[in-house]
Amino acid sequence: MNADSAEPSGRRKFLATVAGAAAAASLGAADAGATGGERGSKRKWGMVIDLDKCTGCQGCVVACRAENNVPMGGQTESELDRAIYWMDMMTIAEGHYPELRVQFVPMPCNHCENPPCIKVCPVGATHISEEGIVAQIFTRCIGCRYCTTACPYTRRYFNWATPAWPEELKKTINPDVSVRSKGVVEKCTFCHQRIRAAKEKARAEDRPLTDADVCRLPACAASCPADAIAFGDLNDPESEVSRLARSPRALRLQEELGTHPKVIYLREAKWRE
Amino acid sequence: MVEITRRQTLTALGAAGACAIAGCSKYPGAVPVAAVPEGWNRGEERWIATTCGQCQAGCGLRVRVYEGRAIKIEGNREHPVNRGGIGPKGQAGLQVLYHPDRLRGPLKREGPRGAGRWKPVSWEEAIGDIARQLAELRSRGEPQALAVVNGEPRGFMTQLWDRFLQVYGSPNHWTHHSAVDAGKILAMTYMHGVPELPAYDWQATRYVLGFGASLFESWCQTIHLMRASSFMRRGMPGRRVKFVQVSPRFAVTAAKADEWVSIEPATYGALALGLAHVLVKRKLYDEAFVREHTFGFEGWKDASGRDRRGFRDLVLEDYPPEKVAHLTGVPAETIERLAEEMATHRPAIAVADGGAAAATNGLGTAMAIHALNALLGNLERPGGMLVQRPAPLASWKPVELDAIARAGRAAPRVDGVGTTACALGRGFVQHAPEAILKGAPYPVKALILYRSNPVFSKPDGRAWAEALRRVPLVVSCSPLPDESTLWADYVLPDHTVLERWELVEPVPSVGYPLVGLRQPAVVPLHDTLATGDVVIRLAKALGRPAGDAFPWPDYRAALIERLQGLLKAENGSIAESDADAFVKELQRAGAWWASGYPFEKWERAFPTPSGKFEFYSQAIASRLEALFPDKGALERHLKACGVATRGDDLCLPHWEPGRFAGEPDQYPFVLIAYRAINYAEGGVRHVPALRELPVAGRWS
Numbered sequence: 001m002n003a004d005s006a007e008p009s010g011r012r013k014f015l016a017t018v019a020g021a022a023a024a025a026s027l028g029a030a031d032a033g034a035t036g037g038e039r040g041s042k043r044k045w046g047m048v049i050d051l052d053k054c055t056g057c058q059g060c061v062v063a064c065r066a067e068n069n070v071p072m073g074g075q076t077e078s079e080l081d082r083a084i085y086w087m088d089m090m091t092i093a094e095g096h097y098p099e100l101r102v103q104f105v106p107m108p109c110n111h112c113e114n115p116p117c118i119k120v121c122p123v124g125a126t127h128i129s130e131e132g133i134v135a136q137i138f139t140r141c142i143g144c145r146y147c148t149t150a151c152p153y154t155r156r157y158f159n160w161a162t163p164a165w166p167e168e169l170k171k172t173i174n175p176d177v178s179v180r181s182k183g184v185v186e187k188c189t190f191c192h193q194r195i196r197a198a199k200e201k202a203r204a205e206d207r208p209l210t211d212a213d214v215c216r217l218p219a220c221a222a223s224c225p226a227d228a229i230a231f232g233d234l235n236d237p238e239s240e241v242s243r244l245a246r247s248p249r250a251l252r253l254q255e256e257l258g259t260h261p262k263v264i265y266l267r268e269a270k271w272r273e
Numbered sequence: 274m275v276e277i278t279r280r281q282t283l284t285a286l287g288a289a290g291a292c293a294i295a296g297c298s299k300y301p302g303a304v305p306v307a308a309v310p311e312g313w314n315r316g317e318e319r320w321i322a323t324t325c326g327q328c329q330a331g332c333g334l335r336v337r338v339y340e341g342r343a344i345k346i347e348g349n350r351e352h353p354v355n356r357g358g359i360g361p362k363g364q365a366g367l368q369v370l371y372h373p374d375r376l377r378g379p380l381k382r383e384g385p386r387g388a389g390r391w392k393p394v395s396w397e398e399a400i401g402d403i404a405r406q407l408a409e410l411r412s413r414g415e416p417q418a419l420a421v422v423n424g425e426p427r428g429f430m431t432q433l434w435d436r437f438l439q440v441y442g443s444p445n446h447w448t449h450h451s452a453v454d455a456g457k458i459l460a461m462t463y464m465h466g467v468p469e470l471p472a473y474d475w476q477a478t479r480y481v482l483g484f485g486a487s488l489f490e491s492w493c494q495t496i497h498l499m500r501a502s503s504f505m506r507r508g509m510p511g512r513r514v515k516f517v518q519v520s521p522r523f524a525v526t527a528a529k530a531d532e533w534v535s536i537e538p539a540t541y542g543a544l545a546l547g548l549a550h551v552l553v554k555r556k557l558y559d560e561a562f563v564r565e566h567t568f569g570f571e572g573w574k575d576a577s578g579r580d581r582r583g584f585r586d587l588v589l590e591d592y593p594p595e596k597v598a599h600l601t602g603v604p605a606e607t608i609e610r611l612a613e614e615m616a617t618h619r620p621a622i623a624v625a626d627g628g629a630a631a632a633t634n635g636l637g638t639a640m641a642i643h644a645l646n647a648l649l650g651n652l653e654r655p656g657g658m659l660v661q662r663p664a665p666l667a668s669w670k671p672v673e674l675d676a677i678a679r680a681g682r683a684a685p686r687v688d689g690v691g692t693t694a695c696a697l698g699r700g701f702v703q704h705a706p707e708a709i710l711k712g713a714p715y716p717v718k719a720l721i722l723y724r725s726n727p728v729f730s731k732p733d734g735r736a737w738a739e740a741l742r743r744v745p746l747v748v749s750c751s752p753l754p755d756e757s758t759l760w761a762d763y764v765l766p767d768h769t770v771l772e773r774w775e776l777v778e779p780v781p782s783v784g785y786p787l788v789g790l791r792q793p794a795v796v797p798l799h800d801t802l803a804t805g806d807v808v809i810r811l812a813k814a815l816g817r818p819a820g821d822a823f824p825w826p827d828y829r830a831a832l833i834e835r836l837q838g839l840l841k842a843e844n845g846s847i848a849e850s851d852a853d854a855f856v857k858e859l860q861r862a863g864a865w866w867a868s869g870y871p872f873e874k875w876e877r878a879f880p881t882p883s884g885k886f887e888f889y890s891q892a893i894a895s896r897l898e899a900l901f902p903d904k905g906a907l908e909r910h911l912k913a914c915g916v917a918t919r920g921d922d923l924c925l926p927h928w929e930p931g932r933f934a935g936e937p938d939q940y941p942f943v944l945i946a947y948r949a950i951n952y953a954e955g956g957v958r959h960v961p962a963l964r965e966l967p968v969a970g971r972w973s
Contacts, residue, residue: 053503055489056525056970057950062364062962066345072961083965091970098535102528104970166373168798169961171342216357222347225358225499269506271515271531 044132045190046234046262047218048244049106052269053228056104058089060220060229064108067191067219069177071163084157086188087220103268106229108220109134109155109188110253113260117147117156125185132234132262133190143183152254153261156187190231191218211239234262310341310796322349322863324777324789326770327362327369327957329427330354331779331787332496333863334363336771336794343367343771343794349863353783355496361951363496365962369769370795372959374753376766378800386742387760396802396810399763404814406746407441410718411815416442416681418718422702423448424725424956429776429832430805432669434723437808440672440822441815442681445717447688451700452731454493456630459697460639463890464647466881467660468699472781473622474870475501477656478514480614480621484541484642485520485629489529491948492626493780502529515618517611519544519603522945525969534611538943539931540601541629542638545645546928547597548612550588552648557616559650566875567647569889569925582921584644584888592928600928620656621649628946632931636697637918640890641926647886653878659870660878661781664788667838669831672822685714693900693910697893703732706740719746723804724767728756730956750804753959767804772797774829775805776836787866788839790859803828844868893924 064070064087073083090105111134118126118134125140126147136156148156162182165173173179176193180186194217202209211232216222221229232241241264244250249267252260309315318339325332325346333352337345346366350357379399380391394402410418419441421434426448438446450458454470462468470493488498505514518530519541527533536544552558563570572583594605615621623645630639651657674682687708689695694704705727709717720741728734728741734756741747741760749761752769767773775791805828812823825831833856839845840855846866849855859865871877876884882891901907911919917929933943951963958964 050507052506055499055502055529057360057489057495057499058966058970059358059360059364061966062361063359065962066364066367073965074961078965089967089970091967091972093972097523098533100523100528100533102523102969104525104528168371168373168375169368171371172344172367174344175339219345222357223359223364225348225355225360225496226503227356227358227500228503269513271513 041131042235043233044235044262045111045195046132046232046241046245046264047108047111047190047221048230048241048250048264048266050228050230050244050266051103051105052249052266053226054104054106054224055226056089056091057225059223059225060087060106061085061089063087063219063223064188066172067174067177067194068189069173069179070186071165072169074161077161080160082158082160084159084186086155086157086186088155105265106220107153107155108190108218108263110153110259110261110263111188111190113262114258116150116152116257116259120146120150122146131195133192134187135189135192136185136187138178138180138184138186141184143185145185147185152257152259156185158185159183191220194218211236215240313341315340321792321794322790322861323771323794324775324779324791324863325359325363325366326775326777326791327366328491328493328495329425329780330494330496330782331777331789332359332363333789334359334366335863338794341795343370351862352789352864353787353866354494354779354789354864356500358496358500360496360499361963361966362957362960365957365960366771368960368962369957370771370798372753372769374959375769375799376752376754376764376801379766379802380764382762386762387738389754389759391764396765396800399765400807400810400814403746403748403763404811407719407811408815411441411677411681414677414680415715415718416677417444417684418716419443419721420445420447420687420705420717420719421721421723422705422725422727423723424730425723426450427780428778429835430723433805433808433828433831436669436672436822437812437819439674439682440678440812440819442674442678444682444684444686445688447702447705448700449702449725449731451698451702452631454627454630455699456635456639457625457627459636459699460625460630460643462699463636463697463892464640464643464881464887465652465660466879466887466892469661470781472659472661472784473624474620474654474656474659474784475505475622478505478620478622478651479656480618481505481514481516482611482615482621482623482645483516483518483520483526483530484545484623484625486518486624486626487524487526487628487948488518488624489526490524490950491952494782495950497782515614517614521943522947524947525950528969534603534607537600537602538945539632539634539638539933540928541625542634542641542926542928543592543597543600544603544608545623545638545641546588546592546926547594547601547603547608548615548645549584549641549648549926550592550597551594551609551612552616552645553585553588555612557612558648559619562650562652563648566650566652566879566885568881568883568885568887568891573889581889582925584925587922587925587927615645615649619649620651620654622646622651622656622658623649628948633915634929634931637927637929641928644888644926647888652886653873653875655872659781659784661784662786662867662870662877664778664786664865664867665838665842666776666788666835669834670822670824673818675818678818687714687717696900696910697896702727706733706736709740709743710736717744720744720748722747722749722751722757722761724750724956726751726755726757726956728760729958750807752801755959765804765807766799766801767807768793768797768801771795772801773803773805774832775803776832783866784870785867786842787864789864792860805831839865842867888925889921890924897923 070084077083087108090107092103094101115134123140125137128134159182198213221231230240232239245264321336323334325334332355333349335347335349336343348355348357348359381394383392384390516530517532518527519534519536521538570584573581594608598605625642646658685692688701688705695701727737747761748763749758750765750767751758752766771794777789809823813820844867847858881887949968951966
């Protein structure tokens with residue numbers, strides 16, 4: 001974790017630079033003061049992914065990396081299976097020829113209600129926000145990787161190498177998302193920068209944030225050609241995610257662990273007469 | 274002198290360490306808080322509507338541009354093709370724009386061919402040099418010795434190249450069709466009279482039978498289809514469209530289908546005819562449609578009173594399910610069941626893949642699959658197969674050819690189209706290297722590569738490299754130093770998609786007229802030039818008469834001229850009748866489209882000799898007659914080509930075993946070139962985000 005010995009002030013300064021005019025650098029800031037007095041919010045952000053609609057195209061995977069400044073792994077890191085994917089397409093194969101079943105499962109962070117990753121962090125670098133987003137505070141992370149081991153869904157990634165972009169590709173970097181350094185863990189944030197922007201827009205227009213504002217808000221949901229990903233407030237019974245979560249096809253991954261994931265999958269169906 | 278080798282740059286890209294940033298030890302990859310370019314305020318962002326170019330589907334995009342740099346691509350929710358969805362290729366578009374390997378400006382070869390040593394030159398010098406050499410070729414009366422290899426064989430650039438070759442006097446406009454989807458287009462050409470891929474009314478169909486159609490991977494309308502599939506499964510409460518995929522390879526689309534049927538390679542045609550057999554025998558087909566709107570179903574007598582074979586007899590006599598089961602490996606009861614399901618869940622669609630038709634029995638196969646749609650009476654009807662309506666664009670003024678051009682255009686095409694070497698095809702790009710190396714029917718002396726990298730993407734790339742080496746003048750318009758560009762004398766790097774103006778008539782998907790706008794999201798990064806502008810400048814540099822055919826100051830002006838037609842259209846999505854207001858709205862919306870598809874316009878759907886859908890293609894019959902006037906010639910030709918089919922069956926949907934290279938006992942396996950969604954035909958393989966993407970997700 002050699003690159004991580006920087007003094008906090010320097011890092012904070014950097015993060016501020018990264019975020020540019022828009023202030024929020026870490027989730028802690030995003031969900032509290034910077035979001036305009038939303039402390040005590042009763043929202044609980046969740047996502048519903050319809051596996052019947054999903055065609056396994058991986059548009060969400062590339063969209064997520066583009067939105068969130070996830071560096072390319074390059075040949076070395078990719079070969080070591082260390083490339084970073086906040087959203088990844090998991091393929092599950094069952095059966096034998098010719099009775100095969102292959103399923104494609106887009107996997108963001110499950111944003112558990114009871115996240116195992118938080119319990120093991122020795123420095124309080126990972127936390128859950130008031131609106132239910134499980135987040136990583138990069139400035140606190142010491143790179144011990146307890147959380148990557150604790151996560152039963154393998155949705156946390158460690159920066160083994162110095163994140164880098166070829167000079168010209170640096171132009172694609174999103175100013176709304178902080179760039180991480182070597183030696184810290186990173187993960188899906190439900191695109192909190194987009195949630196923040198949507199809140200700010202609604203406030204500027206002097207109206208409440210609606211389900212329509214957020215339903216396709218995260219980069220993965222926005223890009224999905226099959227319209228398979230919905231996002232919203234699980235505490236609002238009228239929201240699309242709440243409605244979908246009541247489907248008999250709904251399931252959560254490894255529920256038996258007591259993690260209470262807020263990513264809900266809708267089971268794939270097959271045609272029947 | 275600039276040295277470029279692809280391998281070097283790729284290695285640099287691959288090794289993460291190699292691009293570490295100087296002066297940024299603690300927080301590497303720090304955001305380039307670059308100088309804000311003129312015209313931009315700090316923190317300012319704009320959204321630009323444009324059209325994707327990563328494949329030919331023509332999805333609408335909205336590009337987020339922040340302080341002058343493009344930082345994110347989103348789908349355009351208004352756009353009928355993709356309704357906001359964007360696949361992995363589209364999402365990776367920024368890495369094409371900002372690709373570190375991009376060429377900085379025009380280059381002229383220094384040192385021997387293929388050495389990769391180049392000298393930067395000005396656009397004037399490069400275009401002047403090339404024009405001089407082309408003018409010399411023309412003045413020697415050899416304009417036909419110029420060939421253009423066009424990797425994007427549709428749309429306005431294709432028309433522009435065609436115009437250029439017409440006035441210059443060469444018939445050699447080669448496309449990649451024969452390596453991609455020619456079989457499907459040919460089936461449409463010969464049975465429908467429409468030389469275009471079909472569109473489908475997915476919203477209203479009830480059953481889809483795919484013949485190897487990689488609907489969710491690298492089909493030409495993939496993103497449109499994903500949205501449609503989503504609707505077919507979950508958009509209609511209580512109703513689900515059944516999707517059956519028949520394919521030898523269990524790929525992503527087969528995994529997503531409701532049912533996968535495994536089949537022997539190159540036997541799709543036999544299965545389609547077996548299904549037709551069941552439909553006909555059990556009278557499950559749409560008799561009224563077949564009677565009113567098709568030709569050649571029943572046996573018929575020609576003008577000389579001779580009995581001709583009908584499609585009915587062909588399938589009843591030759592394709593009983595038991596025999597088809599033996600040929601295809603699909604059990605007879607499955608064939609019976611699939612036919613019955615299709616017939617009882619109408620409208621049902623049978624879709625072929627370009628790959629299904631890419632075998633030695635391809636045309637007959639594509640026709641056989643297409644014939645199922647006619648049997649089920651779903652052509653030109655809701656839930657069926659549609660004929661893409663062209664947009665009412667104004668045309669460019671027709672060109673006038675001088676004597677040299679007329680003589681050149683009369684020469685046979687080097688790739689054999691229109692000659693006995695390619696009797697029914699639209700192109701035969703695979704044949705080009707052999708023809709070039711043989712110098713037959715005449716030597717190719719100048720060759721221009723446009724969006725084409727045959728050394729990499731075509732079979733036998735080494736033969737292509739050898740052929741390019743043999744051509745005295747090779748020009749590449751590639752924005753990247755690719756494998757074919759390595760053999761060029763001049764490189765005229767094109768703008769990338771997010772830097773240029775273009776009108777896009779995408780691969781058919783919605784059926785109704787649609788024109789996408791491509792407009793620059795950013796100021797061009799390098800000293801590149803849109804190839805449309807290169808063509809216009811080249812024509813002008815050639816002087817009269819070529820220059821007269823290109824009166825526009827630039828390519829953009831040539832495109833705007835075409836828009837005039839849309840202004841007058843009545844049911845278009847943009848109501849403005851004032852030209853400036855129209856263009857402004859087009860720039861905002863990113864596309865123009867006409868509302869709704871007019872069903873059952875039979876005369877538009879079947880512009881064939883009979884005015885009907887033709888099971889028996891009279892176009893094939895007359896073409897064969899013209900090329901082989903006497904019976905003996907045709908027989909000799911078929912024998913030489915190894916074609917087993919004879920007589921009327923040549924003009925009907927038919928099947929014969931596919932032929933493969935190598936002895937079967939030595940090579941028991943058949944290679945099926947699988948096109949993953951992140952690579953397709955290989956045109957985007959240099960994009961890091963796509964190279965890193967697992968082909969079909971991460972296998973646990």
